[in-house]
Amino acid sequence: MTPKEKERLIRRIWIVITYVVLLTFALVYLMPFIRSLVASFMTWAQASRYPPEWIPNPFTLENYQKLFRLELFPRWIRNTALYAGLIVAGNVMFTSMAGYAFARLKFPGRDVIFSALLSLLMIPMFVTLVPNYIIIYKLGLIDNIFGLALLGITNVSSIFLMRQYFMSLSNEIFEAARLDGCGPIKAFFYIALPLAKPALGAVAVYQFLGSWNAFIGPLIFLRSPENFTLPVGLSFAFQRAMWTEYTPIIAGSLVASAPTIILFLVLNKYLIRGIVVTGGKG
Amino acid sequence: MARVLLKNVTKKFGNVIAVNKLNLEIKDGEFMVLLGPSGCGKSTTLRMIAGLETPTEGEIWIGEQLVNEIDPTKRNTAMVFQSYALYPHMTVFGNIEFPLKMARVPKQERIKKVKEVAEFLGISELLNRKPSELSGGQQQRVALARALVREPEVFLLDEPLSNLDAKIRTQMRFELKKLLSYELKITTIYVTHDQVEAMTMADRIAVMNRGVLQQVGTPDEIFYKPSNTFVATFVGSPPMNLIEGEILKKDNKVIFDAGEFSLELPEDVGIEGKAVLGFRPQHVQIAKEEKAGFVRGKILGIEKLGVESYGHVTYGNLEIVIQLPEEVGSNITEVYWKPKEDRIYIFDSKTKKLVYG
Ligand SMILES: Nc1ncnc2c1ncn2[C@@H]1O[C@H](COP(=O)(O)OP(=O)(O)OP(=O)(O)O)[C@@H](O)[C@H]1O
Ligand SMILES: [Mg+2]
Numbered sequence: 001m002t003p004k005e006k007e008r009l010i011r012r013i014w015i016v017i018t019y020v021v022l023l024t025f026a027l028v029y030l031m032p033f034i035r036s037l038v039a040s041f042m043t044w045a046q047a048s049r050y051p052p053e054w055i056p057n058p059f060t061l062e063n064y065q066k067l068f069r070l071e072l073f074p075r076w077i078r079n080t081a082l083y084a085g086l087i088v089a090g091n092v093m094f095t096s097m098a099g100y101a102f103a104r105l106k107f108p109g110r111d112v113i114f115s116a117l118l119s120l121l122m123i124p125m126f127v128t129l130v131p132n133y134i135i136i137y138k139l140g141l142i143d144n145i146f147g148l149a150l151l152g153i154t155n156v157s158s159i160f161l162m163r164q165y166f167m168s169l170s171n172e173i174f175e176a177a178r179l180d181g182c183g184p185i186k187a188f189f190y191i192a193l194p195l196a197k198p199a200l201g202a203v204a205v206y207q208f209l210g211s212w213n214a215f216i217g218p219l220i221f222l223r224s225p226e227n228f229t230l231p232v233g234l235s236f237a238f239q240r241a242m243w244t245e246y247t248p249i250i251a252g253s254l255v256a257s258a259p260t261i262i263l264f265l266v267l268n269k270y271l272i273r274g275i276v277v278t279g280g281k282g
Numbered sequence: 283m284a285r286v287l288l289k290n291v292t293k294k295f296g297n298v299i300a301v302n303k304l305n306l307e308i309k310d311g312e313f314m315v316l317l318g319p320s321g322c323g324k325s326t327t328l329r330m331i332a333g334l335e336t337p338t339e340g341e342i343w344i345g346e347q348l349v350n351e352i353d354p355t356k357r358n359t360a361m362v363f364q365s366y367a368l369y370p371h372m373t374v375f376g377n378i379e380f381p382l383k384m385a386r387v388p389k390q391e392r393i394k395k396v397k398e399v400a401e402f403l404g405i406s407e408l409l410n411r412k413p414s415e416l417s418g419g420q421q422q423r424v425a426l427a428r429a430l431v432r433e434p435e436v437f438l439l440d441e442p443l444s445n446l447d448a449k450i451r452t453q454m455r456f457e458l459k460k461l462l463s464y465e466l467k468i469t470t471i472y473v474t475h476d477q478v479e480a481m482t483m484a485d486r487i488a489v490m491n492r493g494v495l496q497q498v499g500t501p502d503e504i505f506y507k508p509s510n511t512f513v514a515t516f517v518g519s520p521p522m523n524l525i526e527g528e529i530l531k532k533d534n535k536v537i538f539d540a541g542e543f544s545l546e547l548p549e550d551v552g553i554e555g556k557a558v559l560g561f562r563p564q565h566v567q568i569a570k571e572e573k574a575g576f577v578r579g580k581i582l583g584i585e586k587l588g589v590e591s592y593g594h595v596t597y598g599n600l601e602i603v604i605q606l607p608e609e610v611g612s613n614i615t616e617v618y619w620k621p622k623e624d625r626i627y628i629f630d631s632k633t634k635k636l637v638y639g
Binding site (some may be wrong): 148170173175176177178179180181182183186190191194197 | 332334335354355359360361363364365367369370373380381385428432554594
């Protein structure tokens with residue numbers, strides 16, 4: 001064997017090892033998901049058998065049918081979509097403005113305010129839960145999707161992401177715009193916003209994933225079953241022991257996570273870019 | 283069209299004095315080049331005129347108006363940036379149209395004007411492209427078009443050619459000058475650190491160093507009457523030779539004593555004592571054999587630049603560059619030289635200001 005061939009062989013072995021390791025971990029992480037997917041097409045009797053079986057026999061759609069027979073299920077989907085829509089719209093609108101102001105405008109106290117905002121990231125959600133509850137209660141918005149959405153309509157990490165993105169844009173473009181007759185507001189709509197599409201995409205995707213799967217917030221701020229979002233609704237159905245078998249719940253969670261999975265597959269380049277944006281120069 | 287007047291303009295960034303008490307008038311329709319090394323405050327000066335920076339002290343006048351407090355959007359200056367700063371999300375058409383749109387010019391008129399300017403600059407076929415699909419030279423033209431379309435009174439350019447390759451640069455240099463000075467006759471302030479660009483384009487050049495204006499004058503004045511050693515060495519290539527020494531009067535002759543050698547100076551040099559002697563490599567007489575008044579020099583190396591070649595001659599720590607005649611071969615090791623009498627400069631040894639020449 002020549003040294004060159006040897007080198008090539010070693011490289012090939014390394015690639016094989018890398019793949020084996022990565023595939024093993026991917027399988028470990030994917031296992032619960034695959035198990036759920038398979039089990040959702042099984043009868044409860046088969047799904048609970050030990051040792052576990054991997055091929056649905058008989059293959060059944062009964063679990064999904066039960067789910068959709070549930071009266072409130074479509075309603076929960078609608079509520080979740082409304083909630084996620086409000087959160088995404090609010091974040092895109094407000095955090096782009098705030099990020100722009102922090103990155104591009106000069107005003108007294110800007111950096112102090114920004115540091116104060118950032119320090120909010122260190123405060124756990126549970127600390128502000130009670131005051132938030134009281135505020136929403138006083139506003140008469142308990143048990144109301146809009147009241148719940150009000151709490152998440154802007155978000156410090158989104159503001160941070162937008163700010164970093166705006167800071168990474170070339171200064172000269174904004175100066176050119178200024179000389180072309182753009183005040184700060186026109187520059188926001190004509191220059192900053194169109195250039196910020198990747199960052200806005202990242203904010204939208206993160207916020208959608210977060211709000212679609214949100215559990216604690218909706219659990220606390222929503223009361224009546226017809227106002228529930230999907231995650232709360234499914235657990236509610238589970239707590240009331242509507243079923244003695246788990247397979248419909250598995251089917252329900254799969255249906256609930258479908259949009260987020262699809263979204264992730266379609267938009268993961270934005271998610272990655274979002275990470276690059278925040279990690280990039282600032 | 284307007285003149286620009288800077289009165290005692292100073293700009294400080296914290297402790298850094300970027301521009302120090304600058305007084306400069308750019309006449310109506312004049313092509314003024316701000317020339318100086320990196321960090322000397324050229325861009326800062328330009329940005330203060332545009333309104334992107336506010337002077338710490340002093341006044342800036344455009345036309346008959348004091349503009350210190352006037353927003354950049356209302357100054358009617360246009361600027362071309364070194365990076366061109368085109369809007370990447372807009373087409374070429376959108377880019378050129380943008381200033382008109384911001385000025386609320388009606389749509390029909392906007393289209394007409396954009397087409398005119400594009401025609402004028404020869405970029406009509408590019409109107410539907412995005413900036414990322416253009417070459418450097420094309421982007422440059424688009425940036426020019428965007429600046430020209432709103433017919434500014436003052437045109438500001440910050441090293442607009444430095445991102446282009448040498449060949450296009452030479453061509454654009456000529457085109458820009460023709461366009462701005464001869465066709466539009468617009469007041470232009472052009473920043474560069476390239477002395478060749480300055481010499482070939484400027485009506486007048488303002489040389490700056492460390493925030494301080496060194497000299498203002500026509501290219502000829504800057505080249506033949508440099509006011510101090512900085513200007514003398516910054517303009518011209520290779521740079522002017524500067525030799526420190528002493529001027530002595532001996533039997534009705536004026537002698538410059540450089541330690542290692544001495545030279546006879548013209549009789550009208552009225553200065554005595556320590557001084558700096560300057561002469562350009564091109565302004566030297568050469569002899570192959572020993573000759574009265576000539577200085578012997580050992581050639582350390584020869585630089586061949588096509589027709590011209592320059593010899594490096596050393597005396598201790600002092601290195602002198604002299605142009606060698608074309609017929610001198612490259613294997614020559616010794617030369618006798620003497621600066622042309624009417625082309626020597628003498629600078630004060632302390633202030634470095636020109637005192638003779
Ligand atoms: N925004 C700023 N903050 C702090 N210092 C600055 C700022 N802008 C410029 N300076 C400083 O002011 C001085 C002049 O800078 P300027 O950009 O005007 O130089 P220049 O002549 O254009 O140089 P170059 O040829 O490198 O572009 C430099 O020392 C620079 O570091
Ligand atoms: Mg500069």
